[in-house]
Amino acid sequence: MNIITFDIEEWFIEKTFGAGRTERYATFDRYLDDILAMLDRAGTRATFFCVGQMATDFPAVIHKIADSGHEVGCHSNTHRWLNKMTRDEALDDTRHAVDALEQCLGTKVISYRAPAFSIGAHNKWAFEILAQCGIQRDASVFPAARDFGGFEHFGSTTPCIVRCGDAAIKEFPIPTATILGKQVAYSGGGYFRFFPLWYVKGKIAKGDYAMTYFHIGDLVPESKGVMSRKAYEDYFKEKGTLLNRYKRYIKSNLGKKGAMAKLQSLVANTTFTNLDQADKDINWDDAKVITL
Ligand SMILES: [Zn+2]
Incomplete structure (x- = not known):
């Protein structure tokens, strides 16, 4: 089972942390159109995790995704990381986001992904919050150590049921590959750009x-340059030393040229489904249960 997801936040990030440039919005619109056309050609339905504030500020984007037959999930309200919030703040954030998306769509939103996979052992209460907000499926767990976040020793690298307090959530973790003894992602973000396409295709083809x-x-190749110290600290909530900012810059720009063509080739040659369909296809009675 191969699942394809997108995290939708760029318009909101540009409005809030950038200069609100209309040409940037137009670029994001164009890329979204290309992605929707690509999925349509392959007959593929994806899950798009959208920032809640997008439903308020850019409802046309949310409608376009849903009208194309894809699932809309929640990607927090303002892209704040769950591990940088208190439990009360996280509850407030998730509630706002789910409400905004549901009001925009007129349907329930039951799938969730935390920004930067920011659910780990230290904030496992996040699962209880998600359940309180009506979320049934989550795709936030990166089951290994990671620069920011990560859930080491999570206990499963495939779909499973997470029990935490009264909550039970269907979890769809991010798969990892072992490179030089370290667990890394390969199927998205900067890692997808870094690894050659044959490697990613091979990993996907070989696994279940x-x-x-x-x-x-x-996917957008234009480089934004190294972030200013203030913008970095506002956004990442950690010291904006030149080294930290430079590391982020390298990470966020590596291999962007050609990334869209790579994605198109992957989608054209692989059978993907979304979380909604995957949920129906899995026999949950046989699924591993992780009690946190
Ligand atoms: Zn995101």
């Missing part, structure tokens, strides 16, 4: 389960 994740920002 893959979860891919893409941001439009991963």
Whole structure:
């Protein structure tokens, strides 16, 4: 089972942390149109995790995705990482986001992905919050150590049921590959750009389960330059030393040229489904249960 997902936030990020340039919005619109056309050609339905504030500020984007037959999930309200919020703040954020998306769409939103996979052992209460907000499926767990976040020793690398307090959530973790003894992602973001296409295709073809994740920002080749110290600290909530900012810059720009063509080739040659369909296809009675 191969699942394809996109995280939708670029318009909101440009409005909030950038200069609100209309030409940037137009670029994101164009990329979204290309992605929707690409999925349509392949007969593929994806899950698009959308930032809640997008439903308020850019409802046309949310409608366009849903009208094309794709599932809309929630990607927090303002792209704040769950591991940088208190439990109360996270509850407030998720509630706002789910409400905004549901009001925009007129349907329930039950799938969720935290920004930057920011659910880990230290904030496992996030699962209880998600359940409180009506979320049934989550795709936020990166089941290994990671620069920011990650859930080491999570206990499963394939779809499973997470029990935490009263909550039970169907979890779809990010698959990892072992490179030089380290667990890394290969099926999305900067890692998808870094690895050659044959490697990613091979990993997906060989496994029983893959979860891919893409941001439009991963595909747009223009470079924004190194972030200012203030913008970095506002956004990442950590020290904006030159080294930290430079590391982020390299990470976010590596291999962007040609990334869209790579994605098109992957989608044209691989059978993908979305979380909604995957949920129906899995026999959950046989699924592993992770009790946190
Ligand atoms: Zn995101």
